[in-house]
Amino acid sequence: MSTSSLRTSWRSRPVLFRRGLATEAAAAAPSPEGKPPPRPIVRTAVILNRSPILTRTPTSLERAYYAYQARVQRALHNPFPRELYFKPGSLLESKFNLEERRRDRKAFGPGFGADHPLAPGAGVTAQDLKKFGRDVDETPAPRVHASDESGDVKSLDRKGQRNLYLLVRQKTDEGFVWRFPETAVAGKELLHESVARGLRESCGEAMDTWIVTRKPIGLYEIHPPAPIQPGDPAAPPKHTSWPVKQGQGNLSQTVAWLTKKEIAKRVNPEYWDGVKDMLSDF
Amino acid sequence: MSAAPVRAAAATATRGLRPVRKIRKLVHDQRGLPIPHVDIVVRDTHLSRLGEHYHNTLADDLLYMTYEHESGPRPPPRRIRLMYDPENPYVKLRHNPPVGGSQVGRKPAPLTTSENVVRLERIQLHTMAKDAIVSRQNLLGPIMALRALSGETEYGGGRRGSTGVQIVRGIKSVGGWVRPGIPLGAKVDLLGSKMYDFLGTLTEFVLPRLREFPGIALPPASANPQTPAGVSGVVSFGLPPEAFGFFPQIEVNLDAYPKAYGMHIHFITNARGVGAQERARQLLSGFQIPFARK
Numbered sequence: 001m002s003t004s005s006l007r008t009s010w011r012s013r014p015v016l017f018r019r020g021l022a023t024e025a026a027a028a029a030p031s032p033e034g035k036p037p038p039r040p041i042v043r044t045a046v047i048l049n050r051s052p053i054l055t056r057t058p059t060s061l062e063r064a065y066y067a068y069q070a071r072v073q074r075a076l077h078n079p080f081p082r083e084l085y086f087k088p089g090s091l092l093e094s095k096f097n098l099e100e101r102r103r104d105r106k107a108f109g110p111g112f113g114a115d116h117p118l119a120p121g122a123g124v125t126a127q128d129l130k131k132f133g134r135d136v137d138e139t140p141a142p143r144v145h146a147s148d149e150s151g152d153v154k155s156l157d158r159k160g161q162r163n164l165y166l167l168v169r170q171k172t173d174e175g176f177v178w179r180f181p182e183t184a185v186a187g188k189e190l191l192h193e194s195v196a197r198g199l200r201e202s203c204g205e206a207m208d209t210w211i212v213t214r215k216p217i218g219l220y221e222i223h224p225p226a227p228i229q230p231g232d233p234a235a236p237p238k239h240t241s242w243p244v245k246q247g248q249g250n251l252s253q254t255v256a257w258l259t260k261k262e263i264a265k266r267v268n269p270e271y272w273d274g275v276k277d278m279l280s281d282f
Numbered sequence: 283m284s285a286a287p288v289r290a291a292a293a294t295a296t297r298g299l300r301p302v303r304k305i306r307k308l309v310h311d312q313r314g315l316p317i318p319h320v321d322i323v324v325r326d327t328h329l330s331r332l333g334e335h336y337h338n339t340l341a342d343d344l345l346y347m348t349y350e351h352e353s354g355p356r357p358p359p360r361r362i363r364l365m366y367d368p369e370n371p372y373v374k375l376r377h378n379p380p381v382g383g384s385q386v387g388r389k390p391a392p393l394t395t396s397e398n399v400v401r402l403e404r405i406q407l408h409t410m411a412k413d414a415i416v417s418r419q420n421l422l423g424p425i426m427a428l429r430a431l432s433g434e435t436e437y438g439g440g441r442r443g444s445t446g447v448q449i450v451r452g453i454k455s456v457g458g459w460v461r462p463g464i465p466l467g468a469k470v471d472l473l474g475s476k477m478y479d480f481l482g483t484l485t486e487f488v489l490p491r492l493r494e495f496p497g498i499a500l501p502p503a504s505a506n507p508q509t510p511a512g513v514s515g516v517v518s519f520g521l522p523p524e525a526f527g528f529f530p531q532i533e534v535n536l537d538a539y540p541k542a543y544g545m546h547i548h549f550i551t552n553a554r555g556v557g558a559q560e561r562a563r564q565l566l567s568g569f570q571i572p573f574a575r576k
Contacts, residue, residue, distance in 0.1 A: 051339040055331045062329065070327040078435055084426065084536045163338070213346040282338050 039163060045182035047165060048209065050257060054143055054160035056282070067097070071107045082120065094128065097121030099248045153256040161257045163280040167266065168202055169254035178256070179265040180275070193218055203255070220274035292461045298348045324439030332478035332569060340568040341399050346571075348561055349394045387508030391555030400515070400553045402560045402569075405477045407431060408450065409545040410467035415460070421449070423540045430531045432480065447473060484547070485570040488521070488528040497574030500563075508556065515553030517562045522547050 019255065023162035031220030058066065086093035097120065113119065147155035158164070185191065192214040200274045256266070260279045264272050301391055308316040362380040366373040392398060413420040428447045429435070436446035450467040452460040460466065474482050491497060498519045506512070523542035527533055549571075553561040563573055 052335075055329060055334055056338075058329050069325050072322060073324045073327055073439060075365055076322065076324060076439065078438075084538050098412055196556065212343050213349075215349070215351060220309075280338065280342055 042185045042191075043182050044185055044191050044198060044216075045220075046195045046199050047180055047181040048199070049280075050166075052163060052282070053157075056161045057143070074104070074107050074113075094121060094124045097124055098126060123197050153258060153262075156257060158257060159259055160255055163282060164257040164259060165202075165263060165279060167256050167258055167263060169256075174268075177213060177252040177271070178263075179271065190214075218275065218278040222272070289353065289428070311393045311519075322440050324441070326475050328475065330475040330478045332450055332482050333475060336401065336478075336568075340565065341401070342563075344398060344565060345394060345399045347564060348400065359390075368561070386510050387506075387513050389513060389555050389557075391557055391561075397550065400551050400563060400565045402477065402481075402549060402554055404550050405472040405480055406469060406548040407472070408467065408469040408548065409543050409546050410450070411543070412466075414465055414467065418465055420540075421465055421468065424543050425449075425537060427526070427532060427543055428468050428470045428545075431470050431529055433476060434470050434472065443473075451480065481569055481571075483529060483531075487570065488525050490524075492525055495572075497572030500573050500575045502576070507559070512559045513555055513557075515551040515558035515562045517549045517551075517559060517566055518546060520544060 082093065086096060097114065100114040101119070101122075105114075105115045108115075111117075114121075116122070143160065145157045145160060146152075149156040152158065156164070166181065168181045169176050170179050170182075181199055181202040183194060183201065185194040186197075190196070192211060196211075199209070256262075258266065260276070260281060263279070264276070267274070267275075306319065308318070310316055341486060362382065362385060364378050364380055366378050368374075368378060396547055409424045409428065411420050411424050414424075425447050432447070433446055434446050436444065438444045438446060447468050447470045449465045450469050452462055452464045452466050455461050498517075521544055523544040526539075526542035526544070527536050532539070549562065551558075551562040553559070553565075558571055567573060
């Protein structure tokens with residue numbers, strides 16, 4: 001995937017407005033007798049999303065359906081007003097006739113429609129058109145990026161048809177685990193400010209992103225078995241959706257841009273149960 | 283064994299045999315071509331690129347952006363008294379508006395759910411030809427232009443809902459200018475994949491090539507958002523005649539049109555209630571339609 005097509009895709013994202021999906025705040029942990037319940041430790045995580053940059057390839061059923069409908073449309077369409085669009089005998093008209101003949105032959109087989117011997121412009125051949133010069137070769141860019149073939153999960157250009165999410169490898173009590181980039185809410189910070197700070201700390205300043213909503217889009221709740229200590233990493237992180245705009249940023253830690261299916265294989269099963277409904281299926 | 287069960291069993295056996303279906307012969311038209319038994323309707327012929335973009339990206343984002351977090355059920359709407367008691371037979375047929383004026387602009391927006399995320403329902407193109415008052419022939423140019431832009435014809439592809447390009451007629455009499463019923467302009471409705479195709483053409487070929495076009499003008503901050511237009515989820519703007527030649531469908535044979543026509547474009551969404559127009563603009567900016575404050 002070339003850089004230009006990436007930029008085109010991200011320009012298509014809306015600018016930040018207001019409001020967002022929210023969930024109820026974390027329920028307080030069960031309190032021991034006589035003591036006020038301990039305040040839950042709130043951690044925020046960002047779901048950094050690279051939306052699809054390629055139109056998805058239709059399934060074989062869809063392709064068959066569209067091909068059938070295109071044939072029906074071709075058979076039933078109103079007569080094309082040639083005289084409105086082309087001067088009689090012009091090069092453009094010959095070119096159109098030739099292309100139309102090819103399309104009709106592909107749809108209905110030889111001898112029908114524009115391929116009929118009595119159809120207008122039936123005498124024009126591809127050899128006639130060559131006299132006027134050659135067309136510009138318009139081969140589209142490949143739909144598979146080099147990173148798809150090499151399996152490079154750090155590339156933002158991989159899997160152009162799918163939603164990708166940024167996961168980082170973080171150190172916890174259970175060892176290294178894959179998670180969304182998360183951080184603890186510091187002081188009187190707002191949730192979306194904490195998310196922004198966490199993303200800056202983990203991925204650097206260079207990453208160009210915009211926030212979709214200031215409210216959390218989901219809640220992953222953990223009830224730790226032992227009384228929790230301040231700064232315990234096993235506290236519920238809140239998630240805020242935040243798609244990346246351009247530039248990969250300074251990704252010094254181990255990161256991966258993964259689809260939903262690939263995330264399921266990397267994260268802990270209980271973490272997966274908590275976050276899977278926040279991600280787009282496609 | 284009595285007779286009744288035997289009869290019932292025999293009846294079931296007979297019913298099990300399906301009668302042979304008679305094959306109705308196809309009726310042929312005057313040219314000898316067969317007319318099929320069913321109505322043939324042309325559906326989508328390709329995957330819509332912007333439609334996919336809406337379903338895969340915009341719908342999620344718009345749900346997150348427009349969701350209002352409310353705890354508990356909504357309070358019931360305020361009961362606004364009518365001017366006259368509707369039960370009173372003496373004022374039964376009298377015009378009976380609510381006290382305090384129309385409540386249209388104050389209707390709250392419905393709760394955002396995954397089912398009613400703001401979406402584009404149709405695009406209407408509308409052009410008025412002033413010179414059609416002098417001669418109806420001057421309407422042919424706009425009609426051909428709208429046909430070329432939309433690809434729509436009446437009942438096109440066998441779709442009953444397809445109205446094609448419609449003539450707009452004068453409604454009321456304006457002294458020395460318009461009379462009721464005279465043709466004044468043309469309009470066309472775009473739905474489905476054709477709507478998304480037009481939107482793609484507009485944002486990729488037309489708007490980037492307009493000179494000094496900062497974006498669709500937003501209303502001033504002091505504008506009243508509670509007007510009927512503000513709560514109906516429609517975003518409209520006008521394209522000048524200079525933009526006419528930038529549409530690829532027009533560009534190929536610009537010489538065939540007597541002159542360049544401007545047009546009004548209405549984007550009609552399903553957003554309703556207070557702030558509906560803002561939500562419609564959020565949706566459109568996701569399709570790369572630029573908005574700018576003056």
